[in-house]
Amino acid sequence: MNLRSTLFATTLCAVAAPAVADVTIYTTRQPFLIEPVVNAFTEETGIGVNLQYVDNGLVERLKAEGARSPADLVMTVDIANLQRVVDEGVLQPVDSEIMLSSVPETLRSPENLWFALTTRARIVYASKSRVAEGEVTTYEDLASDKWRGRICTRSGLHNYNLALLSAVIDHVGVDAARDWAEGVRANLARSPEGNDRAQVKAIWAGECDISLGNTYYMGKMLETDGQQAWADDVRIEFPVFEGGGTHVNVSGIALTQSAPNKEEALQLMEYLVSPAAQSLYAEGNYEYPVLEGTPLSELVASWGDIQPDNVNLTTIAGHRPTALRIMEEVDFDG
Missing domain, CATH: 3.40.190.10 (Periplasmic binding protein-like II)
Structure with a gap:
């Protein structure tokens, strides 16, 4: 050629x-x-x-x-x-x-x-020994007096908690959402600090009884040396909004x-x-x-049934500026 x-x-x-x-x-x-x-x-x-x-x-x-x-x-x-x-x-x-x-x-x-x-769901991690099954019911209930000094969470200004508060706003309105944020703040066992895993560690250490967290952290803790004990000490509870589902x-x-x-x-x-x-x-x-x-996955299925909330997430995103203002007004992290 x-x-x-x-x-x-x-x-x-x-x-x-x-x-x-x-x-x-x-x-x-x-x-x-x-x-x-x-x-x-x-x-x-x-x-x-x-x-x-x-x-x-x-x-x-x-x-x-x-x-x-x-x-x-x-x-x-x-x-x-x-x-x-x-x-x-x-x-x-x-x-x-x-x-x-x-x-x-x-x-x-x-x-x-x-x-x-x-x-991923924003759920409650609950102490197996100090919280009865069925004691965690709704997100609204997290502001009730029965949780006084029993809740741990990361910063209220973090995107995960702002999204949750935005969902609260969508369900109950701005004024009631502010009351809810104040109620949860009053129920904190300590000032917000650390990430979602740190809250589960605090439950294991006896500092609080329940915490807010994302579901997938359970899997991450179970696969991480030194954190399996934290995960084994809690169970996942799926709170819902009154008239809605899990965020x-x-x-x-x-x-x-x-x-x-x-x-x-x-x-x-x-x-x-x-x-x-x-x-x-x-x-x-x-x-x-x-x-x-x-x-x-077998592990995720073992956490139980979930009923996801049906609010469009774009709507949730629209409430974020208001959620941020509320968290600052109630001095959630103070």
Whole structure:
């Protein structure tokens, strides 16, 4: 074969088998939490995934990069973080029947700008020895006198607690929500400090009887040396709102406005809500899948039945400024 024929054949091969672009994700989640499911996606499709861990300044980075941003997708936790990305105008809506049919309406943006991938509940960790089963009932009841000096929690200004208070606002109104925040503050055994695991440790140490926390921390403690004793000392209780369900929050994904590999990014989004990926992702993180019918992990199922609240999380996000003002007015962390 002469040189001209060789070049022609090489060109044909290049046209017939174009290089598949990698999908770049900016994520606030530690890459090891996501790697198993994106590795499975790459194995199935041949599309590589570049995970960029962005602990702080995710929105600022996207805005600074503008149309030149290499990010195709954003993956983060908590409705407040998702809504902030929406508000900064760095996302584009997703037109996908798979996403719309797989993710419940309450767990996605009304404009299809973000979609939940998993959920976690904001529940109560209760001492097995000092709290009777059935003693924890509603979120509203956490402000009652029977819990005086018995509650531990992290900062009231943390996103997880602000989201819970935002849900309280939606259910009972602003004035009653302020009374609730004051009541819970009066019931604290100590000033808010530490993370959700630290509250369970405090129960184990006898400093309080119940604490607010996210469900998946139970799984994390059970797999962490030195923390299994904390987890074994408590059980998970699922309080509900009067006339509602248990407050949930999300991990979610969104398509960036720049998205240089939009087609491949959409393939990944749709894969992440498939039955196989939902089972793998939720089990690895001790979270709840969003796709109806996906089996729970054995550990998560052992925690008991959950009745999720049906308030759209975008509505919850809208109450966040008011929730922050209330926490500051009642000096929750003081």
